[in-house]
Amino acid sequence: MVKNITIFTTNTCGYCQMVKTYLKAKGMGYDEVNLDQTPARREEAHRLSGALTVPVTVVTKTDDSQEVIVGYNLAKLVPAVS
Amino acid sequence: MSNSTDKNQHDLVIIGAGPAALTAAIYTTREDIETVIYERGVIGGLAAVTDVIDNYPGFSDGVKGLDLAEDLRKQAERFGAKIELGEIKSIKDEGEFKRLTNEIGEDLLARSVLIATGSDYNRTGIAGEDKYYARGVHFCATCDGAFYRDKRLVVIGGGNSAVQETIFLTRFASHIDLLVRSNLKASDILIKELQPFIDSGKVTLNLGVTPKEIVGDDNGVNKVIGTLSDGKDKDFPTDGVFVFIGLKPNTQFLKDTSIKLNPQGFIITDSNLETSMPNVFAAGDVRSGATMQIASASGEGATAALKIRECLEGRLHSNEVKQLEVMP
Ligand SMILES: Cc1cc2nc3c(=O)[nH]c(=O)nc-3n(C[C@H](O)[C@H](O)[C@H](O)COP(=O)(O)OP(=O)(O)OC[C@H]3O[C@@H](n4cnc5c(N)ncnc54)[C@H](O)[C@@H]3O)c2cc1C
Numbered sequence: 501m502v503k504n505i506t507i508f509t510t511n512t513c514g515y516c517q518m519v520k521t522y523l524k525a526k527g528m529g530y531d532e533v534n535l536d537q538t539p540a541r542r543e544e545a546h547r548l549s550g551a552l553t554v555p556v557t558v559v560t561k562t563d564d565s566q567e568v569i570v571g572y573n574l575a576k577l578v579p580a581v582s
Numbered sequence: 583m584s585n586s587t588d589k590n591q592h593d594l595v596i597i598g599a600g601p602a603a604l605t606a607a608i609y610t611t612r613e614d615i616e617t618v619i620y621e622r623g624v625i626g627g628l629a630a631v632t633d634v635i636d637n638y639p640g641f642s643d644g645v646k647g648l649d650l651a652e653d654l655r656k657q658a659e660r661f662g663a664k665i666e667l668g669e670i671k672s673i674k675d676e677g678e679f680k681r682l683t684n685e686i687g688e689d690l691l692a693r694s695v696l697i698a699t700g701s702d703y704n705r706t707g708i709a710g711e712d713k714y715y716a717r718g719v720h721f722c723a724t725c726d727g728a729f730y731r732d733k734r735l736v737v738i739g740g741g742n743s744a745v746q747e748t749i750f751l752t753r754f755a756s757h758i759d760l761l762v763r764s765n766l767k768a769s770d771i772l773i774k775e776l777q778p779f780i781d782s783g784k785v786t787l788n789l790g791v792t793p794k795e796i797v798g799d800d801n802g803v804n805k806v807i808g809t810l811s812d813g814k815d816k817d818f819p820t821d822g823v824f825v826f827i828g829l830k831p832n833t834q835f836l837k838d839t840s841i842k843l844n845p846q847g848f849i850i851t852d853s854n855l856e857t858s859m860p861n862v863f864a865a866g867d868v869r870s871g872a873t874m875q876i877a878s879a880s881g882e883g884a885t886a887a888l889k890i891r892e893c894l895e896g897r898l899h900s901n902e903v904k905q906l907e908v909m910p
Contacts, residue, residue, distance in 0.1 A: 512724035514648055521625070522648035522667065535728050542729060551716040552802070552822065558828060570716065572623070580595040 502581055508545040508556040512536075515572035519560040522574065528581060529555075551565040554561040588691070589730070592618050594890060595682055596694035597670045598832070600627020602664075602866025603698035605883030606890075611661035612646050613891050620684065621674045622669035626651020627700050628867075629723050629876050633750045638876050647724070650876075654813040671835055674712060693861065697836070698883065700867040701829035701874075706738060710796030710803070711825070714818045718803030719796060719823045723747040727910070730754045730822050735792040736761060736791050736806045739826035745772040747826050752779050757816045761791040761808055796823055830869045854898060855886045861893055 503522065507530050513528035523530050535542050535554065549556040549570045557569040559580045567580045583771035594610055594760070596603045601622035610617045624630045630651035636644040659665065661710045669685040681692040703721045707710055720726040726749065737748045737753040740762035748760050758779075765868055766773055766787070779785040790811035799804045806818045842850045842858040848870035855863045864870060865886040892898040 501885055508642045510725070512633050512646075512648065513722075513724075514624040514626060514651065516646060517630070517652075518624050518667075520762075539728070539731060542731075546729070552718065553720070553722075553726045554728070576617045 502528070503560045503562045505560070505581065506533060506558045507531070508533045508535060508541070508549075508554050508558075510534065510536050510554050513554050518554045518572045519557055521545070522577065523581065524578065526581065586799075589875060590689060591679070591691045592616055592693070593894060594688055594694045594696065595620065595670075595680075596620070596677035596696040597682075598627065598697055598698040598700055598866075599625045599655070599665055600656060600698060600699070600700045600866060600879065601629050601650075602879040602883035602886075603627075603696065605880040606696055606698065606887040607658040607864060608654075608661060609887030610890060611663045613887075615894060617892060618690070619663055619665045619779045620670050620682075621665060621754055622667075622685070624710050625655050625665060629654075631722055632746075633724050635876060644900065646885075673836065673839055673841075673862070675840060680859070681738070683849050694882075694893055695862045696886050696890065697833075697841075697857070697862065697864045697868060698726075698866045698879075698886075699832035700879075701831045703826065704828045704830050706793055706825055706827060707782075709793055710798065712798055712799050712854060713824075714803050719825065720820070721825055721895075723750050723824055724828050725756045726822075726824075726864045727751050732756050733821035734819060734820050736820040736823045737761070737826065738806075739825070739828070740764065740766045740768065740789075742768045742772055743829075744768070744826035745776050748785060749775055749779065751824065752784055755784075757783075758785045759820065760785055760787050761793055761806065761818065762787065762789050763792050765789060788818070816842060824859065829867070829874075833868060846870075848872070854889045854892070855882060856889065856898070861895075863890055 508561045533541050548568050551570045557565045569576045593616040596619045599619045607617050615769035629647045634644045651879055664869050670682050672683045674681040680695050682690045735758045737760045745768035782786055791808040794809050795807045807815050821839055830878045833847045840859050844850055848866040849868055857864050863886045865882035867874050873879045
């Protein structure tokens with residue numbers, strides 16, 4: 501079961517928009533960390549994903565385990581949030 | 583019109599949701615043609631990953647790519663277009679219906695099809711490109727540029743996209759080496775926009791440099807090795823590399839079909855924008871002869887939509903369909 505979802509985004513990132521569109525369509529809430537507004541959290545996104553890219557979606561489960569999805573990747577996002 | 587009864591049976595399936603597709607859908611849905619769009623990536627296509635578009639008519643101050651994409655989507659959905667997130671993997675001609683299969687193996691039947699799959703970035707194929715993908719090698723400036731605030735960058739390419747994205751990246755990077763194999767091929771207006779950044783030293787234009795290798799370590803990329811026109815190698819120290827060396831059409835899924843492609847893989851159409859597979863049309867960047875602009879992709883989307891209507895009403899007089907020539 502999903503406890504919460506955090507998406508790291510930037511203002512100009514079309515793929516971030518798609519992750520948000522998908523979650524909204526599924527009626528799922530999420531927290532957004534916009535790295536243009538909070539550049540200090542870039543390191544956190546990098547550390548979690550190992551990549552220098554957005555979107556990074558962090559799905560925290562009720563047992564506090566985390567799944568990190570790099571990019572707009574429905575093949576990974578769909579099972580992670582279902 | 584709306585003849586479709588079965589859930590998986592449609593009047594029109596559009597493959598891709600870029601400007602060509604969304605414009606076509608605005609027209610077809612307004613004509614009451616039941617329309618389903620399949621999109622594997624971003625709704626809005628390449629327009630949605632472009633920062634600002636200055637040459638799309640009707641926006642005197644330019645328009646953000648994401649905003650244009652969002653408005654096109656809303657406009658298409660307002661008239662009833664349905665957008666599915668997924669990829670079409672194959673298309674088979676079964677006479678009255680075309681059978682399309684998506685990435686999870688589901689079949690759709692379509693009376694008519696519009697292929698508006700656009701194109702994707704080419705890769706350089708040089709050593710280090712795959713190894714450091716998303717860890718220092720990037721293809722989307724609007725997605726990944728923010729990670730290079732006050733860092734050095736290399737941009738590879740010399741066409742419109744490379745110059746436009748270099749200008750965009752100047753808002754983050756401390757310095758950009760632009761590596762161009764021969765000469766700049768971008769439009770004059772873009773070159774003019776780039777000039778102040780060259781004058782200020784923020785961008786260094788390196789002509790006659792062929793990238794040879796992207797070198798890095800566990801922390802990411804630290805240099806690009808380029809071969810100069812005299813054959814000598816030169817190091818370009820950097821924290822990241824953005825590659826914009828042209829586009830290749832998204833037509834791999836058509837390889838084993840009767841849809842004719844030109845030698846570069848673009849779809850050949852007649853003047854109705856119909857392909858060599860009857861009732862299957864193509865519009866936008868994926869079409870042989872396309873001018874690779876949002877305004878023209880939208881225009882082709884509108885044309886294709888009107889021709890599809892004629893086709894569904896049995897009024898389309900296929901002209902050169904049977905004897906398609908390779909267009910320029
Ligand atoms: C960096 C950059 C800057 C640009 N700037 C400008 C500009 O300032 N002005 C301008 O006019 N033009 C500009 N362009 C060009 C413009 O973006 C394109 O001409 C336009 O987007 C083409 O529209 P399209 O609908 O044909 O294809 P695209 O926009 O490429 O859309 C095609 C869509 O199809 C999807 N797709 C592909 N295959 C499949 C499949 N099998 N199943 C499902 N979906 C699929 C793709 O994911 C994509 O979203 C720029 C391009 C780039 C790369």
